[in-house]
Amino acid sequence: xxxxxxxxxxxxxxxxxxxxLGLLCMAAISSPQYVWTLLTKPMIAKLGVGLxxxxxxxxLLIILQTFFSPFQGRLVERFGPRLLISIGTLMAGxxxxxAARVDSxxxxxxxxxxxxxxxxxxxxxxxxxxxxxxxxxxRGFAAGTVAAGYGMGAIFTTFPISISLNSYGxxxxxxxxxxxxxxxxxxxxxxxxxxxxxxMTPVSRKSAPVAGQxxxxxxxxxxxxxxxxxxxxxxxxxxxxLMVTSQMAIFAEDxxxxxxxxxxxxxxxxxxxxDRFTNGLTRPLFGFISDRYGxxxxxxxxxxxxxxxxxxxxxxxxxxxxxxxxxxxVFFGWGxxxxxxxxxxTDTFGSxxxxxxxxxxxxxxxxGSIFGGPLAALMYQHTxxxxxxxxxxxxxxxITAGLALWVLxxxxxxFMRAQQKPEYHPHSRRDLA
Numbered sequence: 001x002x003x004x005x006x007x008x009x010x011x012x013x014x015x016x017x018x019x020x021l022g023l024l025c026m027a028a029i030s031s032p033q034y035v036w037t038l039l040t041k042p043m044i045a046k047l048g049v050g051l052x053x054x055x056x057x058x059x060l061l062i063i064l065q066t067f068f069s070p071f072q073g074r075l076v077e078r079f080g081p082r083l084l085i086s087i088g089t090l091m092a093g094x095x096x097x098x099a100a101r102v103d104s105x106x107x108x109x110x111x112x113x114x115x116x117x118x119x120x121x122x123x124x125x126x127x128x129x130x131x132x133x134x135x136x137x138x139r140g141f142a143a144g145t146v147a148a149g150y151g152m153g154a155i156f157t158t159f160p161i162s163i164s165l166n167s168y169g170x171x172x173x174x175x176x177x178x179x180x181x182x183x184x185x186x187x188x189x190x191x192x193x194x195x196x197x198x199x200m201t202p203v204s205r206k207s208a209p210v211a212g213q214x215x216x217x218x219x220x221x222x223x224x225x226x227x228x229x230x231x232x233x234x235x236x237x238x239x240x241x242l243m244v245t246s247q248m249a250i251f252a253e254d255x256x257x258x259x260x261x262x263x264x265x266x267x268x269x270x271x272x273x274x275d276r277f278t279n280g281l282t283r284p285l286f287g288f289i290s291d292r293y294g295x296x297x298x299x300x301x302x303x304x305x306x307x308x309x310x311x312x313x314x315x316x317x318x319x320x321x322x323x324x325x326x327x328x329x330v331f332f333g334w335g336x337x338x339x340x341x342x343x344x345x346t347d348t349f350g351s352x353x354x355x356x357x358x359x360x361x362x363x364x365x366x367x368g369s370i371f372g373g374p375l376a377a378l379m380y381q382h383t384x385x386x387x388x389x390x391x392x393x394x395x396x397x398x399i400t401a402g403l404a405l406w407v408l409x410x411x412x413x414x415f416m417r418a419q420q421k422p423e424y425h426p427h428s429r430r431d432l433a
Contacts, residue, residue, distance in 0.1 A: 060113025091119025093182025129355025152280025238368025306333025
C-alpha cells in the first residue's frame, strides 16, 4: 500500500504549460471522430457500400481507441508521454492521408479504423492521465479541459472540411487536413513530461480522502464491483452520445434539415460546429463544478439534461432552428462524461496508475460505439425511422442519471470510508459491499 500525508507543491507555470500542450494534442486528434459524419456520404458514394457497413469503420476507430487503452496507458507510464503521444499523433494524422486513397471497405477499416483508432487512443489516454497527475486538487477541471480539446478541436475544422469536400473532393481534403493534424500534434507533444512525483492526493472537498489513500493497480481495481458499475454507466452514456455523433448527417437528411439554412448558414455544419463548442465547453465546466459539489451530483444533473434535450430534439426535429440549437444542448449534456468519469475513477482508486486504470474504463467507449454505430444503423434500417433509436438513447440517459445519484454515490462513499480504516484490505467483504 502506498499513501501520502502531505500535499505536493507543483510549479504553477509548469502545470499550465502541460495543460495547454495536452489541449493542443487532443485538438489534433479530434476530427477523425467528430467530423466522421461529414465523410459518410462521400465515402458511401466512393466505395458503393451501405450505411451499416460503412459505420463499422467508425466503430473500429472507437474500439481500437479504447480496447487497447489499458496497454497504451501502461506504455505511457513506462516510456513517458512525449514519445508515445508523438507516435500517436502521427498515426492519427496519417490515417487520414492514407485513407484518402483507399478503394475498398476492408482497406478503410484497416487504415481509418485501426491505425487511426490506435493513434487517437494513445494520445487520449496519455494526455488525460498526465494532467490528472499535474492537477491533484482539480482533477475534474484538468481532465475536462484536455477532453474539451478533443471535443472542441473539430470546431475549427468542421466548416473548412465541409467547404473543402464540396470544392476539392474527398481525397484532397483528407490528405491536406491529415498532414495538418499530424504536424500540430507532433509539435505540441515535444515538451510533455511527467511531474516529479505522480503520487499526489486530491484535496477537493468532494473527492477522495486527503491522507492514506490506497493506490490501486489495474488488477486490483478490476476486482472491485464498484469499478464495473462505473463501466456500465459510461457504456450507456457513450452509446447515447456516439449514436448522435456517428449518425447525425443521416438522420438530419431524413428530418429534412440537410439543405436548410439557419442564420444564413447551412444547418448541418452549423449544428456540428455548435455541437463541438458545447461538447468541449461542458467538459471543464462540469469538471469544475464536480470538484466543488461532488461527482455524482454533477452526473445526475448533466445526464438528465441530455435526456430532456434529446427528447425535445426528437419532438422538434422538423424545425431547422430548433434542431440546430437543441443539438448543442444534447452535446452539452453528453461531453462531460470525459471529465466526470476519469476524475471519479482516479479519486476512488488513486492517481499512481491513472493512465492504465482509466484505460480499462475507457473500453466502455468502444462498446458504446458498437451500440451507437452499426447496431443503431441496423435498427434504423429495420424500422425505417429513428424513434426507437432515439428512445433507447434517451432511456440510457435517464437510467444513468438515476444510478449516479442513488447507487454510485452511496456505494462510493462506503468504499472510501472503508479505505480510511487501518484494517482495510482490497479484497475484504466490507469493501465489496
